[in-house]
Amino acid sequence: MDSIDTRILHALQRDSSRPVADLANELGLSASACHRRIKSLEASGIIAGYSARLSRRKMGFNLLVFVEITLRSQERSVLDGFEAAVRAAPDILECHLTSGQADYTLRVVARDMDDYDRIHRDCLAALPDVSSMHTTFALRPIKFWQGYPVR
Amino acid sequence: MDSIDTRILHALQRDSSRPVADLANELGLSASACHRRIKSLEASGIIAGYSARLSRRKMGFNLLVFVEITLRSQERSVLDGFEAAVRAAPDILECHLTSGQADYTLRVVARDMDDYDRIHRDCLAALPDVSSMHTTFALRPIKFWQGYPVR
DNA sequence: AGCTTTGCGCAAGATTGTTGCGCTGATATT
DNA sequence: AATATCAGCGCAACAATCTTGCGCAAAGCT
Structure with a gap:
């Protein structure tokens, strides 16, 4: 868990839908390196999963x-x-x-x-x-x- | 927003990382139809985005x-x-x-x-x-x- | 009935994810 | 100091997935 992992977690909490290559190059990393770090964070359980965020208001829950x-x-x-x-x-x-x-x-x-x-x-x-x-x-x-x- | 959309939302809230084709065939739908429904839910704002769920305990937040x-x-x-x-x-x-x-x-x-x-x-x-x-x-x-x- | 709209499946093409390989630099070992 | 070991990287090929144009069919409307 170094500072790159930290930045990956930060980014993926905000938006997990963008291509790994995007994120990778934002971090000055190759896509494969970034991909492997993500997989390792998933395997360790720090990343527990991925979800769609729904809009409470749009769902009608006022x-x-x-x-x-x-x-x-x-x-x-x-x-x-x-x-x-x-x-x-x-x-x-x-x-x-x-x-x-x-x-x-x-x-x-x-x-x-x-x-x-x-x-x-x-x-x-x-x-x-x-x-x-x-x-x-x-x-x-x-x-x-x-x-x-x-x- | 029919019952198929509803089931899509339910599934994507739990796990947004699985292939659309998987979800589609669970719903008895083609991948393209399912994909278009998802895109439409995104465009309408009901799906606000996608995030990684992190484990609070694994992050050390006790x-x-x-x-x-x-x-x-x-x-x-x-x-x-x-x-x-x-x-x-x-x-x-x-x-x-x-x-x-x-x-x-x-x-x-x-x-x-x-x-x-x-x-x-x-x-x-x-x-x-x-x-x-x-x-x-x-x-x-x-x-x-x-x-x-x-x- | 004829027209329009909506949503579907198929299939091709574009994008993205995944993995083997060889390299480099850091650390440990003799 | 020389060598061995290992972790992590980038490249490039391959596989999986996403994306979209097209034609079709069912439902709604005039």
Whole structure:
């Protein structure tokens, strides 16, 4: 992991669709050398995969919501049951066990308030052993996810 | 945007590196038809781009932190100044203006507690007009981001 | 029915990814 | 100091994939 690898990671996080030769010559490297470095980063697992980034707005998801959930108990079986339900719910995009007041922090998107109401009723309120729920709406994106820092 | 487009989006969010021909024949389509659909989704902006997904752990970022920040005032100039500072800070991965107690919610990663201490001092505490800060650590990932739902 | 539009598959050609080979420079070994 | 070993590079050929023009067929419209 030298400074060239770093620059490769930086570039590929931003745009993985451009030809290796392009990237290579931006780095003052031959295409084959660059290609082999990329393959090696993939093999090591640092590059976990490649994805298409979709536009949330163009997809019609106008609402981004963070939901904090506290459970009724901390028994292992309760946590396991809750987590399994979360993983099975397609409307829950992301979930972390967290420190602080709440137990879990979730990320959810919805088309509009009606849609969020549906998700709230059918998905969130259906999760097992929830004691309390705290909802935060994202009003405006200030800075979008653009990958991890790679100095 | 029919059901074929939907399945294309679903597949490309998971893995955008496989040959179009593969995907095409999974969908019972010719490679050229599939290719043209993809290009059209790109042109419409629904597909915003392609990225490499990096492994947070393999990158050495053992800490994932959510930070809620409240500002001293709601004057336009204060908000603007704060937001500009956030955008300029490489350690802040994501930031949203949010409803609720706090004004902003940030996402940050760090290598370890020492590193987080550095970020806290040099980056977060250096943001202008912060009145209060509330930190939440992610203890364990329950569900990872895997793209938007595309029924 | 006739016309237009849309989306398809086929196939050729252009682009990009992939790999064997030999070279060089750095480091280790005697 | 001389030699051996190794990692990483560029070149060039080859393979895989992308891209596009063309003709066809089904669906919508007048």
